[in-house]
Amino acid sequence: MAAVNYYYSSVSSNLELKKNQQKIEMILDSKKIPYNKLDVAADTDLRDKMRGIIGDPKALPPQLFNGDTYCGDFDAFEEALETETLEEFLKLK
Template identity: 75%
Template sequence: MISYYYSSVSSNLEIKKHQQKIEMILDSKKIEYKKIDIAADPNAKDRMRELMGDAKALPPQLFNGDTYCGNFEAFEEALECESLSEFLKL
């Protein structure tokens, strides 16, 4: 199952747009995913960063189970290369 870490509270418009695009693409391709809001659960942010090995990482971030897939830029590149399934390790 794809885990999608995002923040429901962000003053950064770019992050909000990235999150919306990820959700729109995953929904349109009927890829099931679990949304994890790091703003609602402080432990979620720590877990996301721990799984990535990056103590300063910001959302959105994508995982398949506990396996890190990538951030928005990597997601967008996978879309352009038509390799989204490989990127998400499906």
Template identity: 65%
Template sequence: MSKITYYYTSVSSNLEIKKHQQKIDMILSSKKIDFDKVDISTDAEAKNKMRELAGDPKALPPQLCNGDTYLGDFSAFDAAVEAEEIEEFLKLK
């Protein structure tokens, strides 16, 4: 099974992005879901890959993938959490 990749930025003046990233971090960690965190602010190649996987040349973090399968952005993640379908959303089942 592939590993969850969580694209984020450590450099953002956007408070909303920071809050969304903190929530994803907190939820994945609390559910003991193993994930790789990739900082797109220090790696242009990672940013390009994130945007390529998302199918959006302007996609902003946070974005989630399972291997090379694009899962969604924060709003998709948040909806899955609300519906208690996080494992399905992350394709862990």
């Protein structure tokens, strides 16, 4: 099973983005789902890789992947929480 890769930005003035990132981390931590935190602000190569896999040159964090398989953005993450399909969303099942 591949690891969950969580692309985020440590540098942002956007309060909503920060709250969304905190919520993702809080949920993953509370459900004891291991993940790799990948900071696109600290490494532009990571940002480019994230955007390349998604196929959107303007994609912004937070974004979730299982290995290099794209799972979705924050809205998709939140929908998976509401429908209780988080493990399926993260491709852990």
